[in-house]
Amino acid sequence: MARGRRFVPGLQSILLLFVACLATFFCACDFGFHRGVRLTLEQPFPKKLSAWHLFAGSAKNGQLTPNTGVLPYDLNTPLFSDYADKYRFVWMPAGTSAEYREDATFEFPVGTILAKSFAFPLDDRTREQRLIETRLLVRTKSAWVPLPYMWNASQTESTLQMVPDPVHIHYTEADGRPHDFTYQIPNTNECHECHDNNKVLQPIGPKARNLNKDFLYQDGLANQLAHWVKVGYLRGAPKPGTAPQAAKWDRPESGSLSARALAYLDNNCAHCHQPGGTAGYTGVDLGLGHFDAAKFGVCKHPNSAGNMGDRRYDLVPGRPDDSILVYRLESIAPKVVMPQIGRDVAHTEGVALIREWVTSLQGSSCGSVGGR
Amino acid sequence: MPRNIDRTASLRFSRYRSQLAWFCSLSLAGVAGSCSHTPVDMQKHLQEQLITAKPGAIIEIPEGKFHFDRTLSLTVDKVTIRGKGMDKTVLSFAGQKEGAQGLLVKANDFTIEDVGIEDSAGDALTVQGGTNIIIRRVRAEWTRGANAGNGPYAIYPVECKNLLVEDSVARGAADAGIYVGQSENVVIRRNRSEYNVDGYEIENSENVDAYENVATHNTGGMGVFNLPNLPRQGGKHVRVFRNQIVDNNTANFAPVSLGPIHDLPTGTGIYVMAIKDVEVFGNKIQNNNTVNVFLIHYDTGVGDSLQETASSPITQQIFKPGDTHYYPFLQQVYVHDNDISGGGKSADSRIAVMKQMAEALGGSLPDILYDGRVDPAWAKKANSGQICLGNNGAASFLNFDAAGGMKHPVHDVKNYACTLPALPAVSIPSVAAEVSRTGSGDLAR
Numbered sequence: 001m002a003r004g005r006r007f008v009p010g011l012q013s014i015l016l017l018f019v020a021c022l023a024t025f026f027c028a029c030d031f032g033f034h035r036g037v038r039l040t041l042e043q044p045f046p047k048k049l050s051a052w053h054l055f056a057g058s059a060k061n062g063q064l065t066p067n068t069g070v071l072p073y074d075l076n077t078p079l080f081s082d083y084a085d086k087y088r089f090v091w092m093p094a095g096t097s098a099e100y101r102e103d104a105t106f107e108f109p110v111g112t113i114l115a116k117s118f119a120f121p122l123d124d125r126t127r128e129q130r131l132i133e134t135r136l137l138v139r140t141k142s143a144w145v146p147l148p149y150m151w152n153a154s155q156t157e158s159t160l161q162m163v164p165d166p167v168h169i170h171y172t173e174a175d176g177r178p179h180d181f182t183y184q185i186p187n188t189n190e191c192h193e194c195h196d197n198n199k200v201l202q203p204i205g206p207k208a209r210n211l212n213k214d215f216l217y218q219d220g221l222a223n224q225l226a227h228w229v230k231v232g233y234l235r236g237a238p239k240p241g242t243a244p245q246a247a248k249w250d251r252p253e254s255g256s257l258s259a260r261a262l263a264y265l266d267n268n269c270a271h272c273h274q275p276g277g278t279a280g281y282t283g284v285d286l287g288l289g290h291f292d293a294a295k296f297g298v299c300k301h302p303n304s305a306g307n308m309g310d311r312r313y314d315l316v317p318g319r320p321d322d323s324i325l326v327y328r329l330e331s332i333a334p335k336v337v338m339p340q341i342g343r344d345v346a347h348t349e350g351v352a353l354i355r356e357w358v359t360s361l362q363g364s365s366c367g368s369v370g371g372r
Numbered sequence: 373m374p375r376n377i378d379r380t381a382s383l384r385f386s387r388y389r390s391q392l393a394w395f396c397s398l399s400l401a402g403v404a405g406s407c408s409h410t411p412v413d414m415q416k417h418l419q420e421q422l423i424t425a426k427p428g429a430i431i432e433i434p435e436g437k438f439h440f441d442r443t444l445s446l447t448v449d450k451v452t453i454r455g456k457g458m459d460k461t462v463l464s465f466a467g468q469k470e471g472a473q474g475l476l477v478k479a480n481d482f483t484i485e486d487v488g489i490e491d492s493a494g495d496a497l498t499v500q501g502g503t504n505i506i507i508r509r510v511r512a513e514w515t516r517g518a519n520a521g522n523g524p525y526a527i528y529p530v531e532c533k534n535l536l537v538e539d540s541v542a543r544g545a546a547d548a549g550i551y552v553g554q555s556e557n558v559v560i561r562r563n564r565s566e567y568n569v570d571g572y573e574i575e576n577s578e579n580v581d582a583y584e585n586v587a588t589h590n591t592g593g594m595g596v597f598n599l600p601n602l603p604r605q606g607g608k609h610v611r612v613f614r615n616q617i618v619d620n621n622t623a624n625f626a627p628v629s630l631g632p633i634h635d636l637p638t639g640t641g642i643y644v645m646a647i648k649d650v651e652v653f654g655n656k657i658q659n660n661n662t663v664n665v666f667l668i669h670y671d672t673g674v675g676d677s678l679q680e681t682a683s684s685p686i687t688q689q690i691f692k693p694g695d696t697h698y699y700p701f702l703q704q705v706y707v708h709d710n711d712i713s714g715g716g717k718s719a720d721s722r723i724a725v726m727k728q729m730a731e732a733l734g735g736s737l738p739d740i741l742y743d744g745r746v747d748p749a750w751a752k753k754a755n756s757g758q759i760c761l762g763n764n765g766a767a768s769f770l771n772f773d774a775a776g777g778m779k780h781p782v783h784d785v786k787n788y789a790c791t792l793p794a795l796p797a798v799s800i801p802s803v804a805a806e807v808s809r810t811g812s813g814d815l816a817r
Binding site: 282333340 | 416419420422423424442443445446447468469470471472478493494495500501520521522523524525528530531546547553554599601602603604627628629630631632
């Protein structure tokens with residue numbers, strides 16, 4: 001009896017140990033890589049960003065510490081956003097993954113969270129960064145939902161605001177270049193302006209061509225597509241070498257002038273200027289990945305634009321100063337500026353690239369008018 | 373009170389109204405005149421209302437002039453925005469900092485009524501891609517008057533279906549006061565459009581009735597046409613009747629970027645261009661100094677044959693050989709029983725062809741001017757485009773033979789004395805409901 005009694009607790013210990021091991025094994029999926037993120041898939045969405053548990057603690061120098069499973073990423077050629085530094089993260093529920101698409105945004109599973117934070121220098125002296133906003137796109141059962149969270153001055157919390165207040169940005173770069181402007185933050189309706197295609201909201205950035213690049217993870221440099229596959233966030237992807245890859249707009253070694261300009265137009269214009277996009281009705285499609293005179297607006301009057309600096313045509317090959325495309329990229333006047341939302345200052349370097357590209361284009365000079 | 377009123381929304385606004393009254397009284401204490409003070413967060417408040425509105429909501433905006441420095445937008449279906457009158461509830465976008473439009477709507481079953489919208493950076497009211505849209509007693513205006521820097525369109529529904537624009541007022545647009553584009557099933561009635569470049573434009577749209585409107589003091593009164601390079605092509609079936617299109621002689625102030633509209637002759641009454649199945653009847657079309665009625669094809673920039681047109685940089689996007697998406701010729705246009713007089717007395721000298729023609733004709737142009745261009749593929753017979761003109765009183769006429777280098781002009785309108793079957797009235801649910809309520813039968817006839 002005594003021996004038997006001693007034996008029974010031993011068996012219990014082994015059983016307990018076995019259960020514990022099992023738990024550890026499964027928790028490695030549920031609470032290991034994906035530990036801590038708390039998903040809300042319907043109204044009301046959390047008023048505070050911290051409630052999602054995507055990040056640990058406060059923002060320091062513009063940096064957020066992602067929880068396990070919250071994976072940082074970046075893009076070959078991003079959207080220009082007033083020179084903000086942008087930090088992107090993706091998270092998906094345990095056991096789910098995005099389905100690879102060759103040309104379009106990946107098919108993300110319900111529960112996916114995409115987070116993008118916008119930071120500007122806070123102090124000219126220390127170069128310390130301050131987060132202004134973190135935008136979430138959350139894939140609910142029925143749709144992607146945009147949720148803009150605004151950071152407080154002490155960088156301890158970020159609060160959901162459907163109609164965010166504009167923020168005054170004022171700093172000087174190390175080379176003496178001043179920045180002083182009002183940073184307008186899109187409201188949740190305006191999110192749709194850029195993200196909708198045929199009235200369905202879609203993420204714009206996470207496409208194969210944009211993600212197909214190396215990223216410096218904590219455990220070293222790796223191709224993002226390969227890494228997403230490795231951590232179980234992507235299925236159906238080919239080897240990075242055979243997947244499409246956009247040029248980096250500011251890296252001549254990454255592609256020809258044309259390839260870089262087309263990548264820039266793709267990521268700065270084509271979210272609206274494509275069939276089904278907000279500006280689909282204009283007939284201009286800048287997301288083709290190749291140059292097509294008619295679809296890029298060569299010698300085309302902008303049917304519904306207002307005064308465009310006395311220029312006649314969207315694009316005049318060889319003549320950037322006669323091309324409305326360049327005029328609108330250079331302008332910050334409200335009805336002229338392109339994109340219409342999310343740009344409050346001109347992107348000097350981006351405009352220079354597009355100017356160089358327009359200058360290089362051969363073809364019709366659109367009659368004798370030439371635009372002026 | 374209709375059952376579908378969102379009481380919460382109304383209540384929220386009434387609470388806000390007391391806040392407004394407080395601001396107004398403050399402002400009135402200091403300055404005589406109407407309240408034009410806007411609480412700092414009116415912009416934010418109204419935008420939040422538009423975002424959080426539930427389908428069925430009626431968002432009421434009180435009397436007063438409210439300032440906004442960025443676009444207001446709505447994406448929720450079945451919402452009504454209602455003011456206290458187009459001159460009493462004024463949304464002013466003077467000094468706008470962000471966004472191209474004043475109010476931007478992308479929603480179905482939308483009604484806006486009794487609101488004034490002023491001085492937006494771009495278009496005053498844009499409704500994009502909506503079904504069952506009512507724009508009623510809306511005033512959209514640039515208060516500084518004609519200026520190339522004004523927004524192109526005052527009232528701008530595009531890609532809509534079942535659209536009613538009525539009893540509204542548009543002034544100062546650098547393109548068109550009231551525009552309807554790439555839309556179908558449209559009624560435009562009892563509006564007033566003045567001091568714009570174009571009073572009304574019906575562009576690339578199908579099944580449109582425009583009646584009992586006034587177009588005056590614009591550069592041109594009304595255009596009915598199809599343009600290339602737009603996703604929706606093949607606009608047709610437009611009736612224009614019982615309108616007053618008079619004294620449209622304001623100097624063209626459209627910027628060059630607006631292309632064809634920049635070249636619209638000052639003093640154009642109604643122009644019909646590159647479209648089929650149009651009936652223009654019972655209108656008063658008078659004293660438009662270049663021409664009262666202008667019937668033309670669209671110049672694609674290269675020539676008249678489809679093959680040539682297909683190679684035009686302007687049309688090649690959607691116009692390929694053998695593809696009839698864009699068709700630059702007029703077909704089956706019936707202009708009859710109009711009161712047309714006093715036009716063409718002083719043609720726009722800026723437009724060379726008009727100037728030369730007027731000089732050749734001894735100083736003035738006829739009331740009805742037709743370019744005579746027909747599809748070269750058509751059989752070589754008289755009036756193959758079926759342009760029919762009749763009972764337009766003493767209106768003078770000229771086919772100036774544009775294709776033939778003006779060598780064979782036709783002056784006698786009897787050459788076009790044919791008739792075409794009357795086009796049926798446009799039926800849209802909002803008008804049909806009104807007809808059944810009033811029992812007044814077909815309002816349009």
